[in-house]
Amino acid sequence: MPLLHISMRSGKPEAYKQAIFNGLYQAMRETFNVPEDDQFMTITEHDAANFRANKTYLDIARSDDVVFVQISAMNSRTPEQKKALFKRIVELLADNPGIRKEDVFINLIEGVRENWSLGNGIAQYA
Secondary structure, eight states, X not given: OOEEEEEEESOOOHHHHHHHHHHXXXXXXXXXXXXXXXXXXXXXXXXXXXXXXXXXXXXXXXOTTOEEEEEEEESOOOHHHXXXXXXXXXXXXXXXXXXXXXXXXXXXXXXXXXXXXXXXXXXXXX
């Protein structure tokens, strides 16, 4: 039951943002065993004054189109699954909506199952 927060610069069309949602969901389905219809994602857009990314950190040439993808998930995936997820996200977002691989910044935050409440004030997985 991953929760995704996507941050990006303002100004992209609706179809671009929907393609990001679709690509992320497909990558999670293919690599993280995420169930069908398990989609909990937000996109937050920022103007230039409120968005900063180093253009060359670790010798990666980032543009103003960099997209931050933060994924909160339960700590139940193997390192191989995580690597596969990162790779597949980049492939899918390069295909549609056309984001350069250098501009996909992914951060995975893992927590234990009992830290999740999916509604009704109940820890469904505890």
